[in-house]
Amino acid sequence: GAGVSQSPRYKVAKRGQDVALRCDPISGHVSLFWYQQALGQGPEFLTYFQNEAQLDKSGLPSDRFFAERPEGSVSTLKIQRTQQEDSAVYLCASSDRYTQYFGPGTRLTVL
């Protein structure tokens, strides 16, 4: 079956621009996670949804980061007024309860 998909795969933004990153989870998966992976590091948790409810957003680094999942399926991570330190790979994962399955990620480069 289809896995987790993310789009775009690559995004280049000028500092100060807003960006939106999309995640399509595995069909039927209730839980959805966003992680940020800096170069050469392990992924770090950003936020978690169960259906459309955002249950944990403790990892969002600033109020410029916003995530939504309005219908409990597709999720969007939005970053406003991007800064250079936002450059990273953004990974989405959906879960069948105890195992998370990851998408290919979106590499964001802020110039």
Place this chain on the structure above:
Amino acid sequence: AQTVTQSQPEMSVQEAETVTLSCTYDTSENNYYLFWYKQPPSRQMILVIRQEAYKQQNATENRFSVNFQKAAKSFSLKISDSQLGDTAMYFCAFMKLVIGTDKLIFGTGTRLQVFP
């Protein structure tokens, strides 16, 4: 707070040989899951193996097996008969066992190179 430590930034192994990647973690939780994920250069994170902390038996998946030492908070991954396709970053991860699911806490990774 939970932490995961991978003390080997890089490892190398010859094809067909065996290699062991180390992972230690710190937690006050008694019930949790531990994972090894593989991230090839293409970047897609792939689950290698999962271990439930309440199970004493070490998990195995074909050529991959773990040595889970709960008291020592150690969770190493053994790859037998290494193949060129095993070349990747390997991440150890911890997850609390809660109703539903929870976030993963990752180590910094070990870059494994398998050479012919």
